[in-house]
Amino acid sequence: MAGVPAVVVAAPASGSGKTTLATGLIGALRRAGHRVAPFKVGPDYIDPGYHGLAAGRPGRNLDPVLVGADRVVPLYHHGAAGCDLAVVEGVMGLFDGRIDEHETGPVAEGSTAQVASLLGAPVVLVVDARGHSQSLAALLHGFATFDSGVRLGGVILNRVGSERHDQVLRAACARVGLPVLGSLPRMDALEVPSRHLGLIPAVEHGAAAAAAVAAMTELVAAHVDLGAVAALARPTTDAVAWDxxxxxxxxxxxxxxxxxxxxxxxxxxxSRDVCANDATAVRVGSSALEDHTGxxxxxxxxxxxxxxxxxxxxxxxxxxxxxxxxxxxxxxxxxxxxxxxxxxxxxxxxxxxxxxxxxxxxxxxxxxxxxxxxxxxxxxxxxxxxxxxxxxxxxxxxxxxxxxxxxxxxxxxxxxxxxxxxxxxxxxxxxxxxxxxxxxxxxxxxxxxxxIHAECAGLLYLTRSLDGHAMAGVVDADAEFGPRLTLGYRDAVALADSALWRAGERVRGHEFHRTRLVAATTAAPAWGWHDGxxxxxxxxxxxxxxxxxxxxxxxxxxxxxxxxxxxxxxxxxxxxx
Incomplete structure (x- = not known):
């Protein structure tokens, strides 16, 4: 089946404003009458919450590392069913992904570039314009030519300082033949509060999250050519939808x-129509949203x-x-x-x-x-x-x-x-x-x-205590906030039979936490792997x-x-x- 047209929102590096742009773009396109399917590259759980607020349906993840590259396109078709447009927010820089010292190709596993290539979708590059001038042309030339399997379709300039600054940057984009789809002024007030693992989840930020998403939508609607973005979107790779x-x-x-x-x-x-099926109303603060769970x-x-x-x-x-x-x-x-x-x-x-x-x-x-x-x-x-x-x-x-x-x-x-x-x-x-x-x-x-299937927060809930507060006491350990972040993909092996896994099964997973277990007694471990x-x-x-x-x-x-x-x-x- 031909895929719903999509654009991939990427950046040269983290911190360029991808989430603000992607979330605002989803909201603005929805307000313009599009049924937008929101996606996020990688294992991130937080950004999809803001996408969900903007789209009125849950954001979904596309992660080749965790699900396998062969499932990415079917999962996309599944999540985009019934929609007429999709916005896929990338992860880190366009070509950043799982670090593998033995990889020789230009596209890292799990990168935005890999997902864009699998989908056959054009990339909109969000550039943090602070500090850039004519040399932006060289940067864009490198990103546009680094990998022939990834098509750069246009640029959105973010955090532009002045009208003159905007003119210089547009001239640099024209030198390499890339259209400017939007130019956003510096709006630091739109920054969403964060904590040790990134942004505060939308469900915790409540009405403030809804207000932030509304502000992002207004900003993008005012400074991005939505018609040009929609026209840039292309039908994605044919595949049978994941079921x-x-x-x-x-x-x-x-x-x-x-x-x-x-x-x-x-x-x-x-047939299943994710975007067309209206379900229950969900409230975030004072804002009622449709729950399109799919x-x-x-x-x-x-x-x-x-x-x-x-x-x-x-x-x-x-x-x-x-x-x-x-x-x-x-x-x-x-x-x-x-x-x-x-x-x-x-x-x-x-x-x-x-x-x-x-x-x-x-x-x-x-x-x-x-x-x-x-x-x-x-x-x-x-x-x-x-x-x-x-x-x-x-x-x-x-x-x-x-x-x-x-x-x-x-x-x-x-x-x-x-x-x-x-x-x-x-x-x-x-x-x-x-x-x-x-x-x-x-x-x-x-x-x-x-x-019981408990992952990360679930593990903490099952311990004797968490930062001194009594928990369920199922797992014979205490948990506390730790001094460092543990982050990364793992190639794990199940060490014993359980309600989910069979001993010897190999699984790809992801760790993302800043807590640790202390005073743990000897227990049968669930997973085994080797570190770097x-x-x-x-x-x-x-x-x-x-x-x-x-x-x-x-x-x-x-x-x-x-x-x-x-x-x-x-x-x-x-x-x-």
């Missing part, structure tokens, strides 16, 4: 253990169901999830909110709002089995790091995903599996510790064999059915792990519920 149901089906077909499972895999009829769960036309027969591909995955029943209303009242109100704001990972599970009539075993196991997924301000495809894969594998906020919610009724993604729990440790009913429930369920110096690293921990680690993985690159996790949750549901 979570097909990914799960393929994972099941290739794994004998999954084939012998007694849970069903949900398929769905009809999952069938947003479709209110009917309930999905999962078959309990072996390896059957039945049903319709469109599942209506709402806060129904008196128990949910009572819990909401204790939390000081309406039963029908979302308990988490906009999520960079597309996890959407917190939704309740049916109480009462849905508690018999036959009904639970038919509808699939409940997977509780942590969301809210403390758990913002995740990928939209994760929820889609869980749903495709037969699970009913319920997003909840550990800052104030209880464990959802009927929970048979728990996903604790990444985020900033260190910024919310006191409030997390204050929700003792949830901490107690997580500890007790973990002891009873509840499958060749030293052996053992990381993470396995406790019963708990897999907790600092390593972030992308579910689209590892659908078998998601299918296994749902199978383990189905087994737990049959035993416990």
């Amino acid at each position: 979570p149901v097909a990914a799960v089906r393929e994972a099941v077909a290739g794994d004998a253990a999954l084939q012998s499972g007694s849970y069903g895999v949900v398929s769905r009829s009809g 999952t069938a769960e947003g479709d209110e036309s009917g309930r999905g169901h999962a078959a309990s027969t072996r390896s059957r591909l039945l049903g319709d995955s469109r599942e209506r999830q709402g806060n129904e029943g008196g128990a949910d209303a009572a819990r909401a009242a204790r939390a000081g909110r309406r039963a029908d109100a979302p308990t988490s704001e906009w999520s960079a990972g597309g996890y959407g709002t917190s939704t309740g599970v049916e109480d009462g009539s849905g508690n018999d075993e036959a009904t639970r089995t038919r509808r699939g196991p409940v997977i509780a997924m942590a969301g809210g301000p403390a758990f913002t790091f995740g990928y939209a495809e994760h929820r889609e894969l869980l749903t495709a594998a037969g699970a009913r995903v319920v997003v909840f906020d550990p800052l104030r919610d209880e464990l959802p009724t009927g929970t048979a599996g728990l996903v604790l993604p990444g985020g900033f729990p260190e910024e919310h440790a006191a409030d997390l510790a204050a929700n003792t009913p949830l901490l107690t429930a997580v500890r007790e369920h973990a002891g009873a064999g509840l499958p 110096a060749g030293a052996r690293v053992r990381e993470g921990t396995l406790v019963g059915q708990v897999h907790a680690s600092y390593l972030h993985t992308h579910p689209a690159g590892n659908p078998s792990a998601t299918a296994r996790f749902v199978g383990a949750a189905a087994d737990y549901a049959r035993v416990r519920h």
Whole structure:
């Protein structure tokens, strides 16, 4: 299938203003009537949150390192379905990517250049104009000719000092034949507050984030030729769109253990239209936005169901999830909110709002089995790091995903599996510790064999304490804010069987944290790899059915792990519920 036209927003180096330009461009194009699909190159979870505010649908990631280069274009088609234009924000400098001393080609793995080349999309280069004059022509000539597989389509000048400065820079661009698509004045007031891992996530920044996005949109609309940018966009490389149901089906077909499972895999009829399907309203501060999660769960036309027969591909995955029943209303009242109100704001990972599970009539075993196991997924301000495809894969594998906020919610009724993604729990440790009913429930369920998938923030939540605040105590370690940032891709090997992985499986992941574990007792490690110096690293921990680690993985690159996790949750549901 021909791809939705796209432009890639890149820069010569980090700090040039890519996120401001990309976010403002998404918002301005949307305001001009385009249905814009937002993407981010690499494993970054924070920028997509701002993209999501601007686009009215979750930002998605395109990361060749984590999902494989062959999945980038299919994932693009999946995320852009129903849209008429896509904006892809790059990472670091245009040709920066995973550092490999043995790489001899011009395009680094995971770089913006690699993704632009895979998509066949033109690049708009954002240049921080401070300090530049006529020599800008030489810089642009180098970027335009360095790799013939990457097409530079135009330039946006950022932080221009004066009208005269603008004239000089435009003349330099003309010397190398590159059109100037926009010229933005210096606007330091638009800088979004940051912390140790980058920008503060949009869901935490609340109304201020919405205001910042609105200001970015106004700035770009006033100083960028939106028509020229839209005209520059080109249809992307042909490919079959990635399909979570097909990914799960393929994972099941290739794994004998999954084939012998007694849970069903949900398929769905009809075409999926990510951008055209209107779903629930999500509020960030005072701004209401459409939640286009790209999952069938947003479709209110009917309930999905999962078959309990072996390896059957039945049903319709469109599942209506709402806060129904008196128990949910009572819990909401204790939390000081309406039963029908979302308990988490906009999520960079597309996890959407917190939704309740049916109480009462849905508690018999036959009904639970038919509808699939409940997977509780942590969301809210403390758990913002995740990928939209994760929820889609869980749903495709037969699970009913319920997003909840550990800052104030209880464990959802009927929970048979728990996903604790990444985020900033260190910024919310006191409030997390204050929700003792949830901490107690997580500890007790973990002891009873509840499958738990915890990454980074999830690992911290499961420790005994975080910066002196009591946590769940599932992992026998304490956590604290550390003196240095740990950052980078990892080629990891699973060291033992778990609810997700098989011993010996190789996985590509990414570390991104500034906390560390201290006073940890000996436990079975989850992962093993070698660092840059060749030293052996053992990381993470396995406790019963708990897999907790600092390593972030992308579910689209590892659908078998998601299918296994749902199978383990189905087994737990049959035993416990």
